[in-house]
Amino acid sequence: METYTIEQLAAKIKNNEIDLKQYYEELFEEVAIQQKRLNCMVTITREEAFKALEKESGSMLNKIPGVLKDNYSTKGILTTASSRMLEDYVPVYSAAVYESLEKANMALIGKASMDELAMGGTNKSALTGPVLNPWDTSRISGGSSGGSAACVASGLVPFAMGSDTGDSVRKPAGLCGVYGFKPTWGRISRYGIIPYASSLDAVGIFTRNVRDMAIVTRELAGRDNRDMTSSFNEVPDYLADLNPNLAKRTIAVLTTVSNEVRNEKIKANFEEMVAKFKELGAKVIEVTIDQELARAILPVYKIIANSEATSNHACLDGIKYGNRQPGESVDEIMINSRSNGFGDHIKRRFILGNLALATENQEKMFRQAQRVRRLIVQEMDEIFKNADVIIAPNSGQIAPKVAEASDDMLSDEYIILENYLALANFGGNPSLTMPVGMVDGMPIGLNITGRIFEEQTVLDVAYALEQVLDFKDRYKRED
Amino acid sequence: MNFEVVIGLEVHTELKTKSKMFSAAPVSFGEEVNTKVNIVDLGMTGAMPVLNKSGVEYALRVCHALNMDIDELVVFDRKNYYYSDLPKGFQITQDRRPIGRNGALEIEFDGQVEVVEIERLHMEEDTAKQFHFDDYSLIDYNRSGIPLIEIVTRPTIRSAAGAAAYLERLRQILLFTDVSDAKMEEGSMRCDVNVSIRPFGSQRFGTRCEIKNLNSISNVQKAIEYEVARQKKIILSGNQVTQNTMRFDEDLKQTVVMRAKGDAVDYKYYPEPNILPIRLDHAWVESIKANLPEMPDVLVKRYVNEYQIPKTDALILVQTKPVADFFNNTVKHTDQYKQVANWLLGEVAAYLNKSKLTIDQTRLTPVNLAALITLINEGTISSKQAKEVFTITIEEGQDPNVIIEERNMKQISSVEVLSGYINEILDGNPQSIEDYKNGKNRAVGFIVGQLMKATNGQANPAVANKLVVELLKARC
Numbered sequence: 001m002e003t004y005t006i007e008q009l010a011a012k013i014k015n016n017e018i019d020l021k022q023y024y025e026e027l028f029e030e031v032a033i034q035q036k037r038l039n040c041m042v043t044i045t046r047e048e049a050f051k052a053l054e055k056e057s058g059s060m061l062n063k064i065p066g067v068l069k070d071n072y073s074t075k076g077i078l079t080t081a082s083s084r085m086l087e088d089y090v091p092v093y094s095a096a097v098y099e100s101l102e103k104a105n106m107a108l109i110g111k112a113s114m115d116e117l118a119m120g121g122t123n124k125s126a127l128t129g130p131v132l133n134p135w136d137t138s139r140i141s142g143g144s145s146g147g148s149a150a151c152v153a154s155g156l157v158p159f160a161m162g163s164d165t166g167d168s169v170r171k172p173a174g175l176c177g178v179y180g181f182k183p184t185w186g187r188i189s190r191y192g193i194i195p196y197a198s199s200l201d202a203v204g205i206f207t208r209n210v211r212d213m214a215i216v217t218r219e220l221a222g223r224d225n226r227d228m229t230s231s232f233n234e235v236p237d238y239l240a241d242l243n244p245n246l247a248k249r250t251i252a253v254l255t256t257v258s259n260e261v262r263n264e265k266i267k268a269n270f271e272e273m274v275a276k277f278k279e280l281g282a283k284v285i286e287v288t289i290d291q292e293l294a295r296a297i298l299p300v301y302k303i304i305a306n307s308e309a310t311s312n313h314a315c316l317d318g319i320k321y322g323n324r325q326p327g328e329s330v331d332e333i334m335i336n337s338r339s340n341g342f343g344d345h346i347k348r349r350f351i352l353g354n355l356a357l358a359t360e361n362q363e364k365m366f367r368q369a370q371r372v373r374r375l376i377v378q379e380m381d382e383i384f385k386n387a388d389v390i391i392a393p394n395s396g397q398i399a400p401k402v403a404e405a406s407d408d409m410l411s412d413e414y415i416i417l418e419n420y421l422a423l424a425n426f427g428g429n430p431s432l433t434m435p436v437g438m439v440d441g442m443p444i445g446l447n448i449t450g451r452i453f454e455e456q457t458v459l460d461v462a463y464a465l466e467q468v469l470d471f472k473d474r475y476k477r478e479d
Numbered sequence: 480m481n482f483e484v485v486i487g488l489e490v491h492t493e494l495k496t497k498s499k500m501f502s503a504a505p506v507s508f509g510e511e512v513n514t515k516v517n518i519v520d521l522g523m524t525g526a527m528p529v530l531n532k533s534g535v536e537y538a539l540r541v542c543h544a545l546n547m548d549i550d551e552l553v554v555f556d557r558k559n560y561y562y563s564d565l566p567k568g569f570q571i572t573q574d575r576r577p578i579g580r581n582g583a584l585e586i587e588f589d590g591q592v593e594v595v596e597i598e599r600l601h602m603e604e605d606t607a608k609q610f611h612f613d614d615y616s617l618i619d620y621n622r623s624g625i626p627l628i629e630i631v632t633r634p635t636i637r638s639a640a641g642a643a644a645y646l647e648r649l650r651q652i653l654l655f656t657d658v659s660d661a662k663m664e665e666g667s668m669r670c671d672v673n674v675s676i677r678p679f680g681s682q683r684f685g686t687r688c689e690i691k692n693l694n695s696i697s698n699v700q701k702a703i704e705y706e707v708a709r710q711k712k713i714i715l716s717g718n719q720v721t722q723n724t725m726r727f728d729e730d731l732k733q734t735v736v737m738r739a740k741g742d743a744v745d746y747k748y749y750p751e752p753n754i755l756p757i758r759l760d761h762a763w764v765e766s767i768k769a770n771l772p773e774m775p776d777v778l779v780k781r782y783v784n785e786y787q788i789p790k791t792d793a794l795i796l797v798q799t800k801p802v803a804d805f806f807n808n809t810v811k812h813t814d815q816y817k818q819v820a821n822w823l824l825g826e827v828a829a830y831l832n833k834s835k836l837t838i839d840q841t842r843l844t845p846v847n848l849a850a851l852i853t854l855i856n857e858g859t860i861s862s863k864q865a866k867e868v869f870t871i872t873i874e875e876g877q878d879p880n881v882i883i884e885e886r887n888m889k890q891i892s893s894v895e896v897l898s899g900y901i902n903e904i905l906d907g908n909p910q911s912i913e914d915y916k917n918g919k920n921r922a923v924g925f926i927v928g929q930l931m932k933a934t935n936g937q938a939n940p941a942v943a944n945k946l947v948v949e950l951l952k953a954r955c
Contacts, residue, residue, distance in 0.1 A: 073525045086524075093518050095525060192525045198752035227527050228754055308752055311559050314568020315522040319618075330563040330616065357559070357747035366749060 001026040003155035005473060006212040010060045020053050020063060024107070027065060031109060031156055033479055038132045040141070040150040042070045043078045044110040052107035059104035060215050067151045067160035070111040071118055071194040072098050077108075081194045082126035083116045085316050085323050085341030095192025096224045097161060097203055104219055109157055112147030116343050117313060118163055118196040119305075120144050121171055122405040125343055130402050133176060134476040135442050139399040142172030144196075145204060149176040152206040155475030159216050162204040165196040166301050167421035169204025170433035170447060174394030177435040177443025177474055179462070181205045181213050184452045185428030186231040188217075189224030197308035198229075200301075200425040209472040210463040213432070214238035217455060233453055241456055244464035246282035251461065252387035256288045260417040261396045266444055269437040270393045273446050273465065277391075280464050285387060289379045296372050298419040300426070303369035306353035313350070316341065345407075377427040384451045389461050392420065394433045394445035421447060430455045434462050435471040443471070480678055480715065484707050485685070486636035487673040488699075490649060491629050492659045493605060493666075494537045499624035500604040501528035501571060506626070508665075512619040520607075520624040522566025527753050530555075534626040535759070536767055537658040538578050538602045541628060543768040544652045545582035545597055551759040553578060555602075555751040560744050563616065564606040566623055574748040577601035582630075584652070585776065588644035595645045596633040603627045628658075634673065634684065639703035646670060646696045651775045654800045663695050670699055674706045676714070685710070686720040690734055693727055702727035706734045778803055786816035795824055801839045805848075812849030815856060822848060826869055842876030851879040858939065864888050892939040894946060897930070900938070901950050904929045915951045923947050 001023075004012070012018040028046050035041050052063055068074065071081040073091040075098075080086045094102070101108070116125040123131040123146025131146040133139040134154040141150045145162025149172035152160045162169040164182040173180025181204060188203040195201055203220065207213045221235040253274055261267045278284050318324035318337025325336035342350070356365035383390060396417040399405075424431035431449040438444070446465070450458040466472050496506055502519035518526040535553060542549050556574040582597035607623040609616055630649065636642050650668060653661040661668040675687035688706060693699045705727075710720050725734040773781070775797035782793035797803045802823060809819045827848075831838060851868055854860045860868060860883055868879045868888065883889050891897055904926055905912060914922040926947045930938050 071525075073523075081524075091523065091525075093523065093526075191527050194524045226529060228529055307749065311557050311567075311569045311749075313524075314559065314561065315524050315566060317561060317563075317568060319563055320521055320566055321523070331561075334561055334563075354747065357749055359745050359747065362747065362749070 001030055003475060003477075004158060005209055006060060006064050006158045006207070006215050009064055009158065010062070013063055024049055024053065024065075027109070027156070030477075034134075034151075034154045034156055034477065037137060037478065038134060038141070038150045038154060039129055040113055040131050040147040040154070041067075041110045042080055042082060042113050042126075042128055042147070045077060045108045048077070049107040049109055052105050055105050057103065057105035059219060061101065061104040061106045061219055063105060063107055064159070065109045065157045066101060066106045067109050067112050067148055067157050068098060069114050069118075069145050069148045069160070069162045071114060071163055072111070072161060073192040073194065074098050074108075074111065077111065079111065079194070080127060081117050082114045082128065083341065083346070084127055084343070085318075085337070086194075087127060087323060089321055091192075093192060096189035096226060097220055098192065100220050101161075109151075112145070112151055112160060114147055114162075115144035115168075116346055117194065117309070118144040118165060118168055119309065119346060119349055121167070121407050122400075123147065123172070124402070124405060125345055132402065133399045133442075135177060136399070138401055139442070140175070140402050140405045142175035142399060144168040144172075145180075145206070146172050148206050149173055149178060149180065152176070152178045152208060153475055154477050158207060158212055160206045162206060163193055163196070164202050164204035164425070165200045165305055166419070166425055169206065170394060170421050170431060170445075173206055173433045174435070174445025174447070175399035175443070177445075177471070177476070179207045179209065179213055179432065179434050181207075181217065181432040181458075182424060182430065183217055183221065183455050184231070184430045185425075186229050187233075187430070187453065187455065188220045188222075189227040189230045191224055191226040195308075195312040197305040198312060199308060200305055200422070202425065202428070208475065210434070210459055210466050211239060211242065213462075214242055214459055217459075221455075231453070236456055238456055238459055242463050243460050244467055246277065246280045246461065246464045249389070249457075249461060250283045250285060250387045251277050252285050252287040252383050252390045254289070254383075254390050254392040254420070255286050256291065256294045257392040257417055257420045260413050261393055262413055263396055263439070265439040266393055266396060269439065269444060270446070273391070273436055276465060276468055280468065282461075282464075287383045287387065287390065289376070289383075293372070293376050293379060294416050294420065297376065297422055297426075298415050300369045300372045300376070301419065301422040302352065303356045303365055304373060306349045307356045307366050308353070310350050310353035310357065373426050376423065380423060380427050380429070388454075388457050389448050389450045391446060391448050393417070394421070394447045398439050398442035398444060424449045428452055430458045432458050432462050434466065435474065436465070436469060437471070443474075482676040482707075482711055482714075483679045483681070484637055484639075484703075485634045485675045485677065485687070486638075486642050486703060487634040488632045488636065488642060488645060489629060489671040489673070490646070491627050491669040492653055492661060493668075494534055494626040494628060494658050495660060496531055496533040496537060496626050498531055498533075500531050500534045500602065500626035502624050503529070504624065508667075510621055512617075512621060514621065516620040516623065520566065520620050522568065528571055528751070530754055530757070531626060534602060535578070537626070537656075538600065538628050539764060539767045540656040540658055540771060541630070541652065542579035542582070542600055543771050544656050544774055545579070545584055545600065545630070547579035547582035547597065547600060549764060550576050550578055550580065551761060551764060552576065553757040553759060555754045556748045557751050558603075558746045558748055560746055562606070564609050564618060564623075566607060566620065570603060570606070571751050571754070572603035572748075573601035584645065584648055586641065586644040586648050588640050593641060594635075595641075596635045598631045598633045600628055600630045603629060634675075639700045639707070642672065642703055643696050643700040646699060650696075651797070655772055655774055655803075657772070657800065663693075666694070669693070672699060672703060674703055674710070675720070676707060676710050685714075686722050688720065688723050688725050688734070690725045690727055691737065698727055698729065701732060702734055705732065709734065772800075775803070778807075782806075782816075782820075786810065786820075788817060788820050792820050792824055796820060799837070801837055805838050805845055808845035809848050812846055813852050815852050818852050818856075819848065822852065822869075826866065827873070830870075830873055841873050843873040844876065847872045847876070847879055854879055854883065858892060859883065859890055860888060861890060861940065864890070887935055887937060889937060890939040891934055891937045892942050894942065897938055897943055897946050898950065900930055900933050901926065901943075901947055904933065905950060905954060912951060912954050916955050923951065926951070
């Protein structure tokens with residue numbers, strides 16, 4: 001079947017050049033095939049998609065197929081966050097993002113698999129099992145928004161929603177060869193998304209090109225009174241304002257990260273991208289952040305994220321909803337429900353979070369992590385005084401083999417290179433990863449991070465690079 | 480050995496804002512269970528808190544009334560613990576930066592004046608209400624998320640009576656700032672007590688016990704008295720008080736151990752990430768102070784100094800805000816301050832007592848009470864008639880002037896008019912004149928009786944008596 005971008009399909013719908021009923025019939029046949037191959041979905045929502053065909057909206061997303069990560073609350077539709085705790089949970093309300101997309105009359109294809117409760121980078125912890133990479137099914141999709149990434153990378157949908165706490169949209173986007181964008185913290189309402197760590201969580205979007213990214217971002221951005229942290233800042237028309245002219249742009253190469261790359265092909269690719277930016281007329285400078293602070297990113301992230309996660313998930317006690325296990329007392333019901341409902345790696349993270357928050361440790365762990373976070377953000381802000389964006393390779397490796405992928409590695413290469421993307425979560429910055437090459441048959445990505453609320457700059461820089469590369473609109477589908 | 484008692488109080492009060500502290504669900508009491516809840520109050524995953532500005536305003540009113548230093552940067556924290564009445568698994572509260580600090584409240588009891596130092600006032604949210612049965616429990620989430628303020632004193636209270644006096648005064652403040660109905664028996668005002676004792680002169684505090692969930696001021700007093708006696712007994716027998724959390728058993732009239740200190744939960748307070756610190760507008764904070772109604776202690780001083788009302792009466796007038804408001808509004812329409820006070824403390828209080836109503840639930844208005852007092856003072860109605868008019872106006876809300884007009888209750892005080900009536904009666908009753916001549920004074924009574932009959936009781940009794948005697952004399 002044909003695979004379209006949002007713009008292409010919207011044009012066809014507008015000009016009545018497509019039989020949508022037939023298109024969606026074929027699409028769901030394809031969804032079934034790819035689901036078998038990639039295991040990317042938790043729930044397929046055929047009925048919802050066909051309902052959208054009966055309605056109209058003035059949005060560019062009218063009748064465009066899309067996918068939500070399974071931590072977006074969808075009223076009346078199973079929302080598991082890939083956790084046993086929520087395996088039968090049907091929310092009574094919808095996330096703000098889903099409401100906006102419903103209003104735009106997007107056709108919901110399904111809910112995508114994820115690492116359990118969005119905690120993880122491999123998507124191996126999903127209740128429904130690992131999600132496989134469309135480019136090589138012996139490899140992981142990455143996580144935690146692995147299902148969403150795979151849906152877009154296999155061409156099923158032109159866009160999918162994810163969530164990004166440390167790199168959970170950008171990392172899988174890079175490993176699957178699609179675009180992953182985390183706008184500024186507060187730019188898009190988090191209301192109704194099953195949280196991981198509120199001060200780091202951001203709505204994230206997957207597409208296969210920059211223009212589609214601008215369309216979806218514009219559709220979702222803006223103030224929501226139900227999320228006090230959402231911004232009142234005006235929302236620009238990201239699509240109309242796209243400007244690939246880099247003549248006045250300064251691009252900072254974060255060598256603290258890029259120097260850690262050991263893979264020669266990835267290293268060469270990155271050097272090539274830096275050269276391209278220069279060719280495009282941008283001023284390129286090299287910047288660093290303090291090595292000690294760079295090595296602190298991972299522990300700071302783990303302490304803050306897991307601390308917030310312990311209380312964010314304290315509501316999952318089996319009392320009001322969720323998978324309840326019997327017990328002799330209320331306490332026992334909670335203990336049994338939580339013991340049964342969460343995977344081991346989740347329990348480990350809860351224990352770590354509780355340890356960091358315990359009164360006797362809090363000052364030297366949680367509060368210390370917050371202070372270091374502030375120092376790191378200050379370093380970033382210093383860089384942004386002289387640069388519009390910071391760039392670095394999205395990862396030092398191609399997607400690992402399913403059997404080998406793990407979150408627990410302690411090499412310097414891993415500690416800095418594979419975890420620096422959390423910088424954008426620390427500062428709340430807009431951050432986009434785009435496909436920039438193929439290494440050993442697998443896609444690799446480049447990350448572009450900008451000043452807060454300067455989504456447009458990030459999109460502009462990506463747009464300029466996209467036009468001198470041949471990696472937009474790529475997908476990989478096999479029967 | 481003589482002991483000094485050291486008491487600190489923690490009071491939780493539910494605020495009667497329109498909606499909850501962090502959700503748009505309405506705050507209303509006595510509703511059908513689980514009907515005033517939304518996803519925030521139920522702790523549905525993904526729901527987010529939205530701060531209620533009125534909740535902050537109400538807290539500020541009390542801060543101002545207690546003369547507290549106000550932290551204009553509002554910061555919330557999470558208090559983490561698992562309990563079935565806590566749907567989110569944490570409570571949003573203020574730990575490190577309470578909105579108010581360093582307040583003071585003057586209390587008066589046993590003829591002495593003391594100042595209770597208040598350490599802090601902070602905002603938080605209420606938990607759900609649980610109903611426990613033999614083999615199951617039910618939860619009503621209507622209460623979940625209702626705004627609370629917690630007011631914590633320093634350990635500066637030295638007796639059970641002082642604690643009771645403080646609670647009375649604090650309750651008055653909560654009523655006068657109009658933030659809560661502050662009913663301990665219904666749980667809209669709750670009190671936890673920390674009690675310890677130490678030998679007089681000692682600088683170190685003794686081991687304290689906390690008594691939780693007290694449901695009336697008198698129980699607070701009884702619980703403290705019992706607890707102090709218990710601790711004395713322990714120390715005098717050479718043992719040490721263990722730090723426990725107690726409750727007061729009303730039937731046993733004793734404090735009973737709920738849990739030991741070792742069971743204490745680590746609440747792991749940390750900043751609420753979904754509510755960024757909020758900088759309050761200084762002008763707004765000040766305007767709340769400027770618009771604060773007069774507090775009872777100020778009113779009492781004014782009543783005594785400006786209106787010459789006895790202090791004991793003034794204290795009763797300010798016991799509840801509706802009565803104080805009523806008094807303040809009535810004296811705008813009459814300068815007979817003492818009479819207004821007498822009516823409110825006499826007839827009105829008796830009526831309220833009998834009808835079990837509060838003054839604002841009756842149809843009595845300040846204007847009408849003032850009119851009634853004016854009618855009495857002008858001699859338009861007798862005090863006996865006034866009671867009748869009062870009953871009508873408090874039940875039906877009519878203007879006393881209209882009541883007496885419609886019911887012909889106006890006194891006839893005109894000498895001319897009354898003389899006409901009396902002369903007519905004397906003409907028809909020559910025997911009475913004879914009787915009077917013969918020294919029978921009852922003739923006066925008889926003629927006055929006839930006069931009352933003829934005027935439907937409207938004759939002004941004082942004027943009538945005098946006139947009857949005069950006219951009888953004239954005929955002798």
